[in-house]
Amino acid sequence: ASWFGHVEPAAKDPILGVTEAFLADPSPDKVNVGVGAYRDDNGKPVVLECVREAERRIAGNLNMEYLPMGGSIKMIEESLKLAYGEDSDLIKEKRIAAVQALSGTGACRLFADFQKRFLPDTQIYIPIPTWANHHNIWRDACVPQRTFRYYHPETRGLDFASMMDDIKNAPNGSFFLLHACAHNPTGVDPSEEQWREISYQFKVKNHFPFFDMAYQGFASGDPNRDAKAIQIFLEDGHLIGCAQSYAKNMGLYGQRVGCLSILCEDELQAVAVKSQLQQLARPMYSNPPIHGALVVSIILGDPELKSLWLKEVKGMADRIIGMRKALREKLEKLGSPLSWEHITNQIGMFCYSGMTPEQVDRLTDEFHIYMTRNGRISMAGVTTGNVGYLANAIHEVTK
Numbered sequence: 016a017s018w019f020g021h022v023e024p025a026a027k028d029p030i031l032g033v034t035e036a037f038l039a040d041p042s043p044d045k046v047n048v049g050v051g052a053y054r055d056d057n058g059k060p061v062v063l064e065c066v067r068e069a070e071r072r073i074a075g076n077l078n079m080e081y082l083p084m085g086g087s088i089k090m091i092e093e094s095l096k097l098a099y100g101e102d103s104d105l106i107k108e109k110r111i112a113a114v115q116a117l118s119g120t121g122a123c124r125l126f127a128d129f130q131k132r133f134l135p136d137t138q139i140y141i142p143i144p145t146w147a148n149h150h151n152i153w154r155d156a157c158v159p160q161r162t163f164r165y166y167h168p169e170t171r172g173l174d175f176a177s178m179m180d181d182i183k184n185a186p187n188g189s190f191f192l193l194h195a196c197a198h199n200p201t202g203v204d205p206s207e208e209q210w211r212e213i214s215y216q217f218k219v220k221n222h223f224p225f226f227d228m229a230y231q232g233f234a235s236g237d238p239n240r241d242a243k244a245i246q247i248f249l250e251d252g253h254l255i256g257c258a259q260s261y262a263k264n265m266g267l268y269g270q271r272v273g274c275l276s277i278l279c280e281d282e283l284q285a286v287a288v289k290s291q292l293q294q295l296a297r298p299m300y301s302n303p304p305i306h307g308a309l310v311v312s313i314i315l316g317d318p319e320l321k322s323l324w325l326k327e328v329k330g331m332a333d334r335i336i337g338m339r340k341a342l343r344e345k346l347e348k349l350g351s352p353l354s355w356e357h358i359t360n361q362i363g364m365f366c367y368s369g370m371t372p373e374q375v376d377r378l379t380d381e382f383h384i385y386m387t388r389n390g391r392i393s394m395a396g397v398t399t400g401n402v403g404y405l406a407n408a409i410h411e412v413t414k
């Protein structure tokens with residue numbers, strides 16, 4: 016008898032598949048706009064200067080002891096200030112239960128497991144489309160999923176009316192997953208005014224918002240501005256959950272450092288909730304890794320390094336915004352009869368181009384341009400050097 020004979024290979028992750036195909040292509044023209052990681056204008060991965068400096072300060076001084084089960088206290092403190100506001104009363108009142116998490120993914124998963132254990136009758140409403148892993152995370156946590164409408168394919172913008180309808184029609188007290196900013200994959204965010212209406216409707220319906228904030232600072236270049244949606248919900252007195260990641264905004268992808276927080280009614284609740292989050296983490300990985308958490312707490316805890324970080328995040332966001340402008344301009348100059356306004360209206364790392372899977376296949380086959388078949392372009396992979404080539408290819412396959 017075979018123990019493992021029945022194990023079929025898992026379906027390939029669509030994004031990792033794109034990278035593999037890109038690496039295997041010998042063409043000198045090849046372009047990878049599939050992967051969701053920042054690249055500089057030469058297409059190279061970036062380590063931020065503030066991170067280098069934090070590492071210099073750590074070097075030789077780091078012992079290898081375990082962190083507490085909930086992770087680095089300092090890192091958590093700084094993360095809460097970033098998400099909830101520097102002078103937040105909620106922090107002073109100790110109403111937020113928070114633990115270090117294995118980046119944004121780990122924060123989402125810990126929340127989903129918490130939801131399953133303590134709110135077993137709830138479901139999660141997920142936007143269509145969303146980051147594909149959201150579906151996997153809540154599926155593996157055994158939380159039933161519902162969806163809500165979000166994106167309007169014709170305008171390539173927000174389908175606000177349908178989104179509001181779905182919020183209104185969900186049973187009172189439903190859990191909703193919201194992208195705090197720079198929605199992945201669409202790059203489409205509600206306006207401030209729309210966030211206010213969403214928050215109002217959540218109050219009416221007594222829904223619970225869980226914010227996935229994987230790109231704070233990466234959308235506008237200003238972390239405070241990117242936390243606006245959360246601020247609006249806090250002003251309206253909601254309890255919220257929040258997943259924070261330092262993968263993109265500090266370029267700490269492989270360090271797996273993030274934070275999960277849950278705003279509670281009072282300190283007593285927060286203590287209980289935090290202890291239960293730790294209890295969930297214990298049999299999975301005991302406690303989180305130390306290095307990335309130290310890097311983050313050194314940067315955010317030192318005014319000089321923090322301002323360097325703010326400058327560097329803005330630099331990344333501005334480069335992407337510049338590439339959006341360049342790509343749109345070039346397509347318009349080529350005489351494309353289509354509207355490319357959405358390239359500059361959308362925000363964050365991705366452009367949801369509206370190209371069909373067949374058009375994407377042609378980009379790959381004829382032009383060696385690699386991206387996911389949903390038409391999502393990672394703007395972080397676009398450079399001064401390849402934007403003309405990319406625009407031309409897009410024009411060829413869409414005309």
Ligand code: PLP
Nearest residue numbers: 051118119120146199229260262
């Ligand atoms: N949430 C969203 C919407 C994302 O796009 C990503 C990364 O692509 C993540 C969470 C999690 O990333 P990480 O686990 O690397 O922090």
